Amino acid sequence: QSTFPSSTMNPLESNRKKIDSLDQQLIELLGQRELIVKEIGIYKAKNHIPPLQAARFQQVLDRNIAAGKKHDLSPDFVTEVFNAIHKESLRKEEEIKSGHSG
Numbered sequence: 001q002s003t004f005p006s007s008t009m010n011p012l013e014s015n016r017k018k019i020d021s022l023d024q025q026l027i028e029l030l031g032q033r034e035l036i037v038k039e040i041g042i043y044k045a046k047n048h049i050p051p052l053q054a055a056r057f058q059q060v061l062d063r064n065i066a067a068g069k070k071h072d073l074s075p076d077f078v079t080e081v082f083n084a085i086h087k088e089s090l091r092k093e094e095e096i097k098s099g100h101s102g
């Protein structure tokens with residue numbers, strides 16, 4: 001096994017640090033997105049607009065599949081991630097609509 005200067009991390013450790021930082025950013029961004037979804041949910045509930053907006057979600061998906069390709073992310077992967085995000089958006093907006101959102 002190769003050794004590294006004691007002052008520096010080995011590549012596994014340093015790459016795991018990078019992943020930890022990126023994961024933290026992902027969570028923060030998802031939290032920010034979710035806050036906006038809550039605002040949309042309140043607006044929709046007040047204005048009798050259904051949570052599910054299939055055409056809008058298709059646009060979101062298409063745009064992010066295209067963006068993902070530039071970063072070497074497969075369309076299947078981007079679709080899975082955004083389906084999961086969308087599912088949570090709908091759960092939140094339905095909760096707000098039913099008045100059980102606290």
Ligand SMILES: O=C(O)C(=O)C[C@]1(C(=O)O)C=C[C@@H](O)C=C1
Pocket residue numbers: 037040041051052053054056057060085086089090093
């Ligand atoms: O754009 C909306 O109407 C939203 O509520 C946001 C959002 C999303 O998470 O992107 C969520 C639910 C809709 O089906 C479409 C899109």
